[in-house]
Amino acid sequence: xxxxxxxxxxxxxxxxxxxxxxxxxxxxxxxxxxxxxxxxxxxxxxxxxxxxxxxxxxxxxxxxxxxxxxxxxxxxxxxxxxxxxxxxxxxxxxxxxxxxxxxxxxxxxxxxxxxxxxxxxxxxxxxxxxxxxxxxxxxxxxxxxxxxxxxxxxxxxxxxxxxxxxxxxxxxxxxxxxxxxxxxxxxxxxxxxxxxxxxxxxxxxxxxxxxxxxxxxxxxxxxxxxxxxxxxxxxxxxxxxxxxxxxxxxxxxxxxxxxxxxxxxxxxxxxxxxxxxxxxxxxxxxxxxxxxxxxxxxxxxxxxxxxxxxxxx
Amino acid sequence: xxxxxxxxxxxxxxxxxxxxxxxxxxxxxxxxxxxxxxxxxxxxxxxxxxxxxxxxxxxxxxxxxxxxxxxxxxxxxxxxxxxxxxxxxxxxxxxxxxxxxxxxxxxxxxxxxxxxxxxxxxxxxxxxxxxxxxxxxxxxxxxxxxxxxxxxxxxxxxxxxxxxxxxxxxxxxxxxxxxxxxxxxxxxxxxxxxxxxxxxxxxxxxxxxxxxxxxxxxxxxxxxxxxxxxxxxxxxxxxxxxxxxxxxxxxxxxxxxxx
Numbered sequence: 001x002x003x004x005x006x007x008x009x010x011x012x013x014x015x016x017x018x019x020x021x022x023x024x025x026x027x028x029x030x031x032x033x034x035x036x037x038x039x040x041x042x043x044x045x046x047x048x049x050x051x052x053x054x055x056x057x058x059x060x061x062x063x064x065x066x067x068x069x070x071x072x073x074x075x076x077x078x079x080x081x082x083x084x085x086x087x088x089x090x091x092x093x094x095x096x097x098x099x100x101x102x103x104x105x106x107x108x109x110x111x112x113x114x115x116x117x118x119x120x121x122x123x124x125x126x127x128x129x130x131x132x133x134x135x136x137x138x139x140x141x142x143x144x145x146x147x148x149x150x151x152x153x154x155x156x157x158x159x160x161x162x163x164x165x166x167x168x169x170x171x172x173x174x175x176x177x178x179x180x181x182x183x184x185x186x187x188x189x190x191x192x193x194x195x196x197x198x199x200x201x202x203x204x205x206x207x208x209x210x211x212x213x214x215x216x217x218x219x220x221x222x223x224x225x226x227x228x229x230x231x232x233x234x235x236x237x238x239x240x241x242x243x244x245x246x247x248x249x250x251x252x253x254x255x256x257x258x259x260x261x262x263x264x265x266x267x268x269x270x271x272x273x274x275x276x277x278x279x280x281x282x283x284x285x286x287x288x289x290x291x292x293x294x295x296x297x298x299x300x301x302x303x304x305x306x307x308x309x310x311x312x313x
Numbered sequence: 314x315x316x317x318x319x320x321x322x323x324x325x326x327x328x329x330x331x332x333x334x335x336x337x338x339x340x341x342x343x344x345x346x347x348x349x350x351x352x353x354x355x356x357x358x359x360x361x362x363x364x365x366x367x368x369x370x371x372x373x374x375x376x377x378x379x380x381x382x383x384x385x386x387x388x389x390x391x392x393x394x395x396x397x398x399x400x401x402x403x404x405x406x407x408x409x410x411x412x413x414x415x416x417x418x419x420x421x422x423x424x425x426x427x428x429x430x431x432x433x434x435x436x437x438x439x440x441x442x443x444x445x446x447x448x449x450x451x452x453x454x455x456x457x458x459x460x461x462x463x464x465x466x467x468x469x470x471x472x473x474x475x476x477x478x479x480x481x482x483x484x485x486x487x488x489x490x491x492x493x494x495x496x497x498x499x500x501x502x503x504x505x506x507x508x509x510x511x512x513x514x515x516x517x518x519x520x521x522x523x524x525x526x527x528x529x530x531x532x533x534x535x536x537x538x539x540x541x542x543x544x545x546x547x548x549x550x551x552x553x554x555x556x557x558x559x560x561x562x563x564x565x566x567x568x569x570x571x572x
Contacts, residue, residue, distance in 0.1 A: 007567070018556050025546055029546050030497070030500065033526060074505055075505065
C-alpha cells in the first residue's frame with residue numbers, strides 16, 4: 001500500500017463521514033422546523049409578475065409550476081388532507097404561464113373538483129379552470145368532456161353538463177360518445193346507468209394509474225347505488241305484499257325474493273335495518289348516494305359544506 | 314501551525330480591505346437610512362417589519378456576493394499571479410494550511426463587515442422602535458445565522474476556486490446558493506419519487522448545502538422566537554458541512570500540479 005493511496009483513502013473516508021454526519025443533521029433540522037409551511041407557500045402570488053419575471057422562458061416555468069402542483073396535490077392527498085389551500089392559485093399560475101398546457105386543465109380541474117380527500121372539494125373552481133382552458137384551446141374536445149364531468153358528477157347539474165358535452169361534440173375529431181353523453185344527460189335518463197357508462201369510458205381511455213384507481217372506486221360506488229336500489233325495491237315489495245317488514249335476508253331468501261345474502265363490492269354483507277338497506281362500512285364507498293346509515297347524507301363532507309357555503313355567497 | 318494559519322488569514326483580510334470591499338458599507342448605510350425614513354412616512358404599522366426584512370436581507374446578500382466574488386479568486390488569483398508556488402515552496406506552509414488560512418481570512422472579513430452593518434442596522438431599529446428590548450435578541454440570532462451562511466458559501470466558493478476558473482466558480486457558487494435555498498423543497502420532491510430515482514434524488518437533496526434552515530429573517534421580523542435547538546443544530550450542521558467542503562477543497566488542491 002503506497003503512501004499516496006493511504007492519503008487518498010483517508011481524504012475519501014473523511015469526506016464520506018462528514019457528508020453522512022451533515023445529512024443526519026439535516027434530518028434533525030427538518031424535524032425541528034417541520035415541513036408544513038413549505039407546502040403552503042406560494043412564493044409569488046401574481047401570475048402576471050411571474051410571467052414578466054420569466055424573461056420569456058414562461059414555458060419552462062409553467063412546467064416547473066405544474067410539477068409543483070402535482071407534488072403538492074400528491075403530498076396532501078397521501079396525507080388525507082381536507083384542505084388544499086394553494087392548489088387553485090398554483091393552477092392559475094401554471095395556466096397563465098402556459099395557456100396551452102392541457103394536462104394542467106384536465107388533471108387540475110379533477111384535483112380541484114373532487115370531494116376531499118380525493119380532491120379540494122371546489123367544483124366551481126374546477127369548472128372555471130376548464131372554461132379558461134376551453135377559451136385558450138377551443139379545439140380540444142377533451143376539455144369539454146372534463147367540464148361536463150364536473151357539472152354532472154360534482155355539481156349534479158345535468159343541464160349544464162349536457163351543454164358542455166354538446167359543445168364538445170361539435171369540435172372536429174371529438175369522440176362519438178360525447179354526443180351520446182349529451183343526449184343521455186339532456187333527457188335526464190337513467191342517472192346511475194349514465195354515470196357507469198361515463199366512468200367505464202374513462203377507464204377505457206386512460207392509462208393513468210391514479211385516474212384508473214379513482215374510476216374503479218367510482219364504479220364500485222355506482223354499483224352499490226344500483227344494488228341498494230334493487231334490494232330496496234324487493235324489500236318494499238315484500239313489505240307491501242305481506243303487510244310487515246321482512247325479518248332479515250334469510251326470510252327474503254327462503255321466500256324466493258333473493259337467491260343469496262347480498263354483499264357489497266368489498267365483500268361485506270349489506271345490512272337490513274328497519275326495512276332499510278344499508279352498507280356495512282360506508283367509509284369504503286365515499287361517493288355513494290344510497291344505502292347510507294341514517295344521519296349520514298350523501299356528500300355530507302367538509303368540502304361539500306364549503307361548496308354549499310360558497311354557492312350561497 | 315497556528316501562527317502560519319493566522320498569518321495567511323490576516324493577509325487575506327488585509328488584502329480584502331485593500332480591495333475596498335468595505336465600501337459596500339456606504340451603500341448599506343444609505344439603504345438603511347433611506348428605508349427607515351421612507352417607510353416611516355409611506356407605510357402603516359409595517360415600518361419596523363420592512364426595516365428588519367430589508368436590513369437583514371441586505372446584510373445577507375451583500376455578504377454572500379462578497380463571499381463568492383472574493384472566495385472564487387482566493388486560490389486561482391494566486392495561481393495566476395504565480396505567487397502561490399513562492400508561498401508554498403519558499404515558506405514552510407502546507408497546502409491545507411494555505412486553504413484553511415484563506416478560508417479563515419475571508420470569514421474574518423465577512424464577519425467584520427457584517428458586524429459593522431449590524432451596528433448600523435440596530436441603530437436604525439432603535440430609531441424606528443425608539444428602544445431595544447429583550448425581543449430584539451432574536452435579531453442577533455438571525456445575524457448569527459447569516460454569519461453561518463457566509464461560512465458555508467465561503468467554503469464552497471473556495472472549493473470551486475481550487476479546480477475552476479473564476480467565472481465558472483462564481484456561476485457554480487451562485488447556482489449552489491440558489492439550489493441550497495430550495496433544499497427543503499428538493500427533499501420534499503425526492504420523497505415523492507419512487508425506486509432508484511428516489512434514492513438518487515434523496516442523495517442529491519441531502520448533498521446540497523441547506524441554506525433554507527439558516528434563513529429566519531421573516532420569522533424574526535414578526536417577533537417569532539427561534540428555538541434554541543435550531544441554533545444548536547444549525548451550528549453543528551454548518552461546522553460539519555464546512556469541514557466536508559474544506560476537506561474536498563484540500564484534497565483537490567493537494568493533487569494539483571502548481572509548477
